[in-house]
Amino acid sequence: MTEFVFVSVGRIPLGQKILADKLNERGIKTKIISLATLYEKIFDAKGEDAYKERKRVKAFQRGVDAYLKGVEGKIQGAQFFGMTFFDTIGAKETSFVISHAIKKHFPNSTLIAGGPAFNSDPTSFLKESKADYALRGEAENTLPRLIEILSKRKKGNIKNITGIMFREKGKIYSHPSSAKLTPTEIKNSKFTYIKEGRIAFTYSERGCKNACIFCTVPRKGNPMNIKTETIIQGLEQLTKNKEIQQVSFVDNHFFSNSKRANEILNEIIKRKLNKRFVFDCATTIEAFIKNGKPNTALMKKAREAGIMGMEIGVEALNDNMLKEIKGKRYTKVQAIEVLKAFKKSGIQTNNYMLAGGVHTRARDFMESYYNALRLEMKGTAFFYPMAMIGATKKTPIHRTAEKENALFTRTGRNVKPTRKGKTGFRIVVPKDEALRKLFIEKLKRGEGRQFTSSNIPNVVKMGQESNDKVMQKYARKLQKMEGEEKAIMNLLEKLSINIRTHVVAREMQKKGIKLTNPNLKKFLQNPKTREAIETLSRKTLDSYLTQSIALKKLTGVERLRAIQKLRKTTGIGTTYNFRLKKHARTTRR
Ligand code: SF4
Structure with missing residues (x-):
């Protein structure tokens, strides 16, 4: 009988699969249920703007209720539920809807929460999710320990579990540290994957050594790798599944350690896994810069190993913005050269862009916006819409925005950070007068926080109204491009x-x-x-x-x-x- 049920809103619950394996090893039977189909049906077509529509949120609530009612028979007797929370837009409209429904349909069960939201705003998320327990940090060891104690398999004091949080006599008990796996534990992790259609999603390392001011990556510092041989053997096992044609590495940045990435690529080529699969992964621009120039040899190797696509957090194509947001790890020219070199080597890139930090000027924004649109038009690279930054608590950008009074709601209202114990999504709006006007007007029109080519007329207008010659120049260029x-x-x-x-x-x-x-x-x-x-x-x-x-x-x-x-x-x-x-x-x- 299933004892522990993970409920996921995503299509690739790789994190839950890793935890489920750990519980199974201790004889705790698990099941993962995904509400991704329902989520995509209701929210996906309109992106994050859909969260504002009450009708959709209500439909999602009804869908979740119906789904949980439908599976009641199959998971009858499940004592524990687990959910992952992200401190980002839509938590209220999706994750909390699910966690509240779990408490309603399975009132005698115990809900255990975890995920990045418990690093940034733990108290608020514990309160609002209505979870009974939360585990901060990497829960591979702490979750089985907690279940063993709660199910009376073992004795122990739950207060001693690293990263644990729960309510006690009207207050919240919180263990002072977050759980973190040791490098040896990560090195010896087994190959884990989730199959979705013809794609297998897996990971080869954890952590990120960079410090982008907006990022909430849970494991900071040098990435820790799973043994190369484990990854390769795992891929060889996957070849037996005829349906799987593609392998996607969901590491933060597959190439953060180029020596190690080379090691995996060499083995993939040597064992002819590149003839069997195509691969994709995420990377950074700087991972492909050598002596100030694009590292075309590494690109060639990646392509030879079957990597067809990469997701890159370019974030900006203007030097001032890169300095503010990415800590000047590369320049605009270098980023453009790397993207062009990727295109030449036959690797398609899908790039993330941000609309600006607290100190971004209107002319910086215009240059970055123009460069991205131009590169996309030329077919050099694909860019996701440029997004206003969502400020997560405890990040450097949240601190700066709070100090500079640059936090806004989704409807363009200037606000303070959310109160302690309350979650809420805040957007960073730059201090620059013209740019602030552009951002706020867009939010007030209910157009959401993403800039696409449909915003060219507004950006052009901003440039034309300015006395700044650079802004006027970009207004002309954008007009021509339009x-x-x-x-x-x-x-x-x-x-x-x-x-x-x-x-x-x-x-x-x-x-x-x-x-x-x-x-x-x-x-x-x-x-x-x-x-x-x-x-x-x-x-x-x-x-x-x-x-x-x-x-x-x-x-x-x-x-x-x-x-x-x-x-x-x-x-x-x-x-x-x-x-x-x-x-x-x-x-x-
Ligand atoms: S955005 Fe990417 S590179 Fe920057 S800190 Fe986060 S994971 Fe690392």
Whole structure:
């Protein structure tokens, strides 16, 4: 009978899997249930802005209630529940909804909480989650110990468990330290993975030696590695699962120790694991800088080992912002050179960007925003929307923002930090007058904290209204870029319609249906046919873009052959002239 149930809102509950294995080793039967499908259905399409909509939050509450009611039979008798909490936007609308529902549906059970939120704001999260216990830090040893005592398998004083928190006589008892695994324990950890479709998610190290001012990485300091041989043997085991085609390393930064990363890559190549899997991971810009220049040899090795994509926290493409946010670990020019070199080596990068710290000036923001949009338009790299920084308690940026009165709510209200014992999401809004106005107006319009290309008109306006020549220059550049973007979008729209028409005609012809208006209407009435047409049209469009851009490099007979192939495979010739590569991006997952 299941004794311990982990409830996750994520699709890849790797952390819970590691803990579940530890409990299983001690004879405690576990189960992991994921509410990811429900979460994605309700919130994902609109991103974090969806948390503001009461209707969605209510729907999520109802969904969680129904889900827990549905699984009651399967987990009857479970005495313990476990949940991970993150001190970020949406905790109230998602994690707390689930933890409260657990307490409602399983009133006699014990809820144990953990996760990064208990490093930044432990008291508030214990109170608001309604959890019975919380464990701060790495819980591989402390969670089994706690369960053994609570289930009376072993005797002991729970107050002595490192990192524990619980309510006692109306107060909160909190052990003074957080639990931390020793380097040897991490080194000897076993290979653990979660399979999601054709991808296996795993990790090879823990921790980060950097100190970005906004980051809440739980383990600071030099990363500790699992033995290389353990990782390689684990990958070899994975080859037996025919469905798995891709392996994703979820380490903070796979290349933080390049010697060790090289060791893994060499083994992957030597044992031909690169022929079996494609890989992806996260990294930093500085991990790929050697003697001030992009480390192309390391990129080549990564590509040879089958790494096709990397997630990078670039954070800014302006030197002042990089100095403030990332501690000047690389310059704007270096970051751009590294991204270009990645592109050249065939590795796709997906990059995170931040909109600015307390001291970011409007001209810094404009340069960073322009550079990211430009690189994306050229097809050099992909950027997630530039986000205003969420200030987590106990981070340096939270301290500075508190001192400088730069904390704001999601609706653009200037506020103090949340009171002790209360959680809440705070956004950093720079002190610079023009930039502050831009941020606040955006928040007040209810547009959320992310800047995309749709914000170009507002950013241009800010530049035009300024006396600063640099801002005026970027306003002109952005305006020009917006014009180019619009032209491409128009072209794309026309091309999509043309391709869809061609696909429909071809499919009707294949089925021997004469192309007449009534036949067409009838043909498209079937939802399955419509879906198939959409999928086929999308694929044809991708193929058209890739081919038409590639043939620009060709001349003579080769070019003619490529045009013939383009016509044959897509049904359309070279009418559409795409100069920019952005739309021919290949997706990684
Ligand atoms: S953002 Fe990345 S590099 Fe910076 S401290 Fe956090 S984990 Fe380390």
